[in-house]
Amino acid sequence: MADQSESSNTARRVAGEEDAVDGVRPLHVASPTNSHELEETFREATRLRTHFVLSGNRTKIDWGLAPRALELGVDLSRMPVIVEHEASDLVVRVSTNVSLDDLQLQLRQKHQRLALDTVVPNTTIGGMIATGLAGPLRYGFGSVRDLIIGATVVRPDGVRAATGGRVVKNVAGYDLAKLYTGSYGTLGAVTEAFFRLHALPETSQFLIFDISLHDIRSFSQLVLFSQVAPSAFEIRDACDGSGIQLGILLEGFEASVRERTSSLAGSLGQEPRVLSHPPEWWGSLPEDTTFKVTLEVASSQEFMAQMHEISGSSGQRLLVTGSIGSGVLFVGASQADRLPAEEIENLTHQVRSAATRAGGFCVVLRAPMGVRRSVDVWGTIPALSVMKRIKAQFDPFDLLAPGRFVGGI
Amino acid sequence: MNVPQALLDRLREIITDDQDLISDPALLRTFECDGLAHYRVTPMVVVLPTTVAQVSAIVRVCHEMEIPFVARGNGTGLSAGALPVGDGVLITLSKFREIHEIDRANQRAVVDPGVINLDVSKAASAAGLYYAPDPSSQQICSIGGNVAENSGGAHCLKYGFTTHHVTGVEVVLPDGEIVNFGGYKSVDAPGYDLLGAFIGSEGTLGITTKVVVRLLRRPELVKTLLAGFNSTSEAGEAVSAIIASRILPAAIEMMDALAIEAAEKTVQCGYPEGANTVLIVELDGPNVDVSMGIERVQHICESFGATEVRIAKSEAERALIWKGRKSAFAAIGTISPDFIIQDGVIPRTVLPEVLGEIAKLGAAAGIRVANVFHAGDGNLHPLVLFDESVDGELERANAVSGAIIDLCIKHGGSITGEHGVGADKVSYMGKMFNEYDLDTMQLLRCAFDRENLCNPGKVFPTPRLCGEVPGHHRGVHPLVEKGLAELF
Numbered sequence: 017m018a019d020q021s022e023s024s025n026t027a028r029r030v031a032g033e034e035d036a037v038d039g040v041r042p043l044h045v046a047s048p049t050n051s052h053e054l055e056e057t058f059r060e061a062t063r064l065r066t067h068f069v070l071s072g073n074r075t076k077i078d079w080g081l082a083p084r085a086l087e088l089g090v091d092l093s094r095m096p097v098i099v100e101h102e103a104s105d106l107v108v109r110v111s112t113n114v115s116l117d118d119l120q121l122q123l124r125q126k127h128q129r130l131a132l133d134t135v136v137p138n139t140t141i142g143g144m145i146a147t148g149l150a151g152p153l154r155y156g157f158g159s160v161r162d163l164i165i166g167a168t169v170v171r172p173d174g175v176r177a178a179t180g181g182r183v184v185k186n187v188a189g190y191d192l193a194k195l196y197t198g199s200y201g202t203l204g205a206v207t208e209a210f211f212r213l214h215a216l217p218e219t220s221q222f223l224i225f226d227i228s229l230h231d232i233r234s235f236s237q238l239v240l241f242s243q244v245a246p247s248a249f250e251i252r253d254a255c256d257g258s259g260i261q262l263g264i265l266l267e268g269f270e271a272s273v274r275e276r277t278s279s280l281a282g283s284l285g286q287e288p289r290v291l292s293h294p295p296e297w298w299g300s301l302p303e304d305t306t307f308k309v310t311l312e313v314a315s316s317q318e319f320m321a322q323m324h325e326i327s328g329s330s331g332q333r334l335l336v337t338g339s340i341g342s343g344v345l346f347v348g349a350s351q352a353d354r355l356p357a358e359e360i361e362n363l364t365h366q367v368r369s370a371a372t373r374a375g376g377f378c379v380v381l382r383a384p385m386g387v388r389r390s391v392d393v394w395g396t397i398p399a400l401s402v403m404k405r406i407k408a409q410f411d412p413f414d415l416l417a418p419g420r421f422v423g424g425i
Numbered sequence: 426m427n428v429p430q431a432l433l434d435r436l437r438e439i440i441t442d443d444q445d446l447i448s449d450p451a452l453l454r455t456f457e458c459d460g461l462a463h464y465r466v467t468p469m470v471v472v473l474p475t476t477v478a479q480v481s482a483i484v485r486v487c488h489e490m491e492i493p494f495v496a497r498g499n500g501t502g503l504s505a506g507a508l509p510v511g512d513g514v515l516i517t518l519s520k521f522r523e524i525h526e527i528d529r530a531n532q533r534a535v536v537d538p539g540v541i542n543l544d545v546s547k548a549a550s551a552a553g554l555y556y557a558p559d560p561s562s563q564q565i566c567s568i569g570g571n572v573a574e575n576s577g578g579a580h581c582l583k584y585g586f587t588t589h590h591v592t593g594v595e596v597v598l599p600d601g602e603i604v605n606f607g608g609y610k611s612v613d614a615p616g617y618d619l620l621g622a623f624i625g626s627e628g629t630l631g632i633t634t635k636v637v638v639r640l641l642r643r644p645e646l647v648k649t650l651l652a653g654f655n656s657t658s659e660a661g662e663a664v665s666a667i668i669a670s671r672i673l674p675a676a677i678e679m680m681d682a683l684a685i686e687a688a689e690k691t692v693q694c695g696y697p698e699g700a701n702t703v704l705i706v707e708l709d710g711p712n713v714d715v716s717m718g719i720e721r722v723q724h725i726c727e728s729f730g731a732t733e734v735r736i737a738k739s740e741a742e743r744a745l746i747w748k749g750r751k752s753a754f755a756a757i758g759t760i761s762p763d764f765i766i767q768d769g770v771i772p773r774t775v776l777p778e779v780l781g782e783i784a785k786l787g788a789a790a791g792i793r794v795a796n797v798f799h800a801g802d803g804n805l806h807p808l809v810l811f812d813e814s815v816d817g818e819l820e821r822a823n824a825v826s827g828a829i830i831d832l833c834i835k836h837g838g839s840i841t842g843e844h845g846v847g848a849d850k851v852s853y854m855g856k857m858f859n860e861y862d863l864d865t866m867q868l869l870r871c872a873f874d875r876e877n878l879c880n881p882g883k884v885f886p887t888p889r890l891c892g893e894v895p896g897h898h899r900g901v902h903p904l905v906e907k908g909l910a911e912l913f
């Protein structure tokens with residue numbers, strides 16, 4: 017079925033149902049196999065004013081909103097695979113079609129890691145950068161934007177450009193790698209990235225504390241002000257009165273982890289369950305409809321109390337997970353897709369106002385199409401006018417993933 | 426440069442206190458340079474606003490009258506980033522001095538851009554917290570300047586740079602609009618990471634009028650080790666071995682013989698007798714980790730030929746070790762009448778090789794180079810020594826200094842690790858990045874400052890005309906032309 021377009025050698029095929037992006041099916045799918053073909057594909061798309069959307073392993077392809085228009089899918093999975101691990105410099109150069117798990121396997125051979133978690137199974141580096149999604153380790157090491165030190169991007173007009181570099185410390189020019197991180201593929205394709213790495217710890221230990229709602233504030237303040245230097249500080253709460261779990265990851269020398277465990281148990285006045293492997297809920301998103309909520313860390317108790325209230329009153333079961341230490345939580349509503357549209361709207365409104373009161377934001381991270389169509393996925397975005405001007409500079413004809421991102425970008 | 430009366434009139438409406446609007450040529454001269462004093466331009470007028478509304482109004486006037494403007498913090502920058510424009514307005518933020526809030530529970534501080542870096546930590550200390558980025562200039566530089574430069578410090582090896590410690594900024598855009606980037610006290614605000622793009626943009630995307638910073642818990646234990654070596658390459662290998670041993674020190678600093686000599690002369694820091702190179706390694710964190718880690722570091726230093734290893738036993742001993750390092754730039758003045766402070770980055774692993782090459786460059790030109798640097802992250806600060814009164818020395822020193830930056834680029838590093846590009850390094854940008862890279866960065870600039878009025882002439886060798894969109898066809902859509910599509 018592959019046909020060759022007139023001016024490029026990039027493999028193209030007629031799109032099928034499986035190529036739909038959020039219900040919108042492109043006419044064709046191009047699968048460039050090198051940067052030159054990718055640039056040519058973009059240039060051609062711009063010349064012909066073709067609307068296009070990028071995809072990797074398609075694990076998060078239905079996040080954000082459906083594209084307003086789509087003629088061409090660009091599949092990045094057949095691009096060359098590059099992993100250059102500069103172990104003694106603690107950096108890696110990696111092509112974005114590599115899966116995060118595969119990258120970690122390679123880094124592990126030299127006792128190193130990219131200190132980011134696989135939040136969505138099979139995610140590629142590209143998908144992780146596009147969504148900027150980080151898991152539990154963000155408490156100790158920061159998020160994707162904190163660990164990316166350079167990138168190669170291909171702009172919607174086919175121009176390839178590099179930003180940042182392969183050294184951690186570098187302030188030459190604008191930090192476009194951060195701009196591309198979390199941009200949902202609306203500014204171009206990130207084809208390669210450089211990341212700062214960390215050494216694997218000698219030991220890791222997960223401590224699980226069972227607490228109740230009114231202990232959240234005092235417990236979390238004790239952890240935040242403790243000297244145990246956790247690598248992760250997570251919460252899991254099914255909001256059904258079955259109890260709240262706080263998970264703390266301690267890493268380092270074995271003797272130190274032991275000592276810190278007992279010191280933390282002492283100051284929290286509770287013996288934790290100690291696990292050498294993460295509990296099954298660790299770092300995974302709730303199923304189905306998921307809100308991403310950010311908040312000021314000191315407001316987490318009030319926020320959780322509101323989640324309990326909503327959970328009890330609406331007949332909804334909410335499940336909250338996430339980095340309570342960083343103030344980034346995921347609120348899952350498992351039956352949202354069965355609710356009538358106005359109740360979903362109402363639920364979104366309630367979670368969002370709780371987030372706003374807690375000094376943060378709430379976006380619908382993922383949800384069945386029906387849910388996303390009936391709610392305001394992104395909410396009110398500050399400085400939106402600046403974002404729109406950026407989009408207009410990078411993609412003046414609004415061809416790349418139009419309408420997927422905030423404020424119609 | 427004569428100030429247009431219309432501009433003065435309009436600025437006077439905004440700034441009513443005469444002292445805060447300077448147009449007297451003699452007074453203007455105070456503002457003609459930053460820490461890189463051989464670049465000098467007298468601005469047309471200097472304003473010292475005290476409120477965001479004033480900053481916004483001033484910028485609006487400049488925007489309307491198409492007059493360039495430059496923000497200035499405390500003028501300690503080392504890349505002529507705050508260099509005024511001759512026919513422009515210099516907006517000094519030094520009167521924005523309030524620390525609005527130390528929010529202990531959220532571990533945040535909300536501060537004005539003119540607040541001195543160290544003052545944030547001082548204000549937070551009662552809460553057991555501190556602000557981690559610690560440039561050597563921390564007693565004099567401003568937080569607004571730090572945000573503009575994405576400043577680092579000795580401890581950024583472990584803790585990162587300004588960009589990792591700022592969660593929100595209030596910005597006056599180049600057209601006068603006031604906006605907020607970031608999540609204020611929360612992280613991960615939705616939409617493009619404008620905060621990440623803004624930090625380190627060297628005052629070219631707008632003026633910072635408020636900053637929310639992260640505060641950290643003071644570490645339980647800090648240990649500082651000083652090791653003397655016979656050569657920089659031995660010390661360099663020790664650094665690599667420390668990093669490979671899975672320890673992440675808070676800081677690893679290195680000084681070579683010439684830098685040690687200058688420091689000893691000035692502050693008598695008592696570094697190991699006869700050492701050709703010293704390493705300062707500092708570990709911080711939980712007790713056991715630090716105690717075990719420092720033993721490992723000691724062992725590594727010894728096995729790589731350290732002639733002497735000392736671990737500070739008291740705060741006084743620790744302070745003395747750091748005093749030598751922190752005085753190094755100033756101390757160079759005792760061994761040379763003039764010097765250039767260079768700032769470049771190389772991958773840590775090529776450290777010994779590059780130091781060898783720098784020595785050769787210096788020897789060939791008859792110019793001495795002292796080396797002081799953040800060895801842990803490969804950030805070199807070679808000090809190129811010369812005597813301006815000797816004919817041709819300045820030129821030779823400049824040539825050596827430039828060649829060092831070429832070395833950094835050749836080895837895959839960066840032309841600047843923390844001092845920024847400013848006006849000083851614009852000509853190197855084209856060596857590190859190609860025209861497409863620079864063009865893409867300037868797309869961002871065009872989204873903020875179409876008219877190129879906000880700190881013009883900095884960072885980029887040539888401004889981009891924001892109207893032009895390369896590679897794009899204007900006129901009738903090709904598909905429409907072919908009858909394949911309709912416009913609607």
Ligand SMILES: Cc1cc2nc3c(=O)[nH]c(=O)nc-3n(C[C@H](O)[C@H](O)[C@H](O)COP(=O)(O)OP(=O)(O)OC[C@H]3O[C@@H](n4cnc5c(N)ncnc54)[C@H](O)[C@@H]3O)c2cc1C
Nearest residue numbers: 498499500501502506560561567569570571573577628633
């Ligand atoms: C002895 C010495 C040691 C130093 N050590 C270090 C070090 O260890 N690490 C390091 O990173 N730097 C170091 N520096 C460089 C310098 O201190 C930093 O770059 C600092 O951040 C500059 O702050 P400032 O307030 O002096 O800014 P200025 O020099 O006034 O301005 C610097 C840049 O910031 C812009 N700017 C200032 N305020 C604002 C604002 N409110 N809004 C928008 N733009 C603004 C200016 O336009 C300019 O481009 C050192 C300098 C000296 C003199």
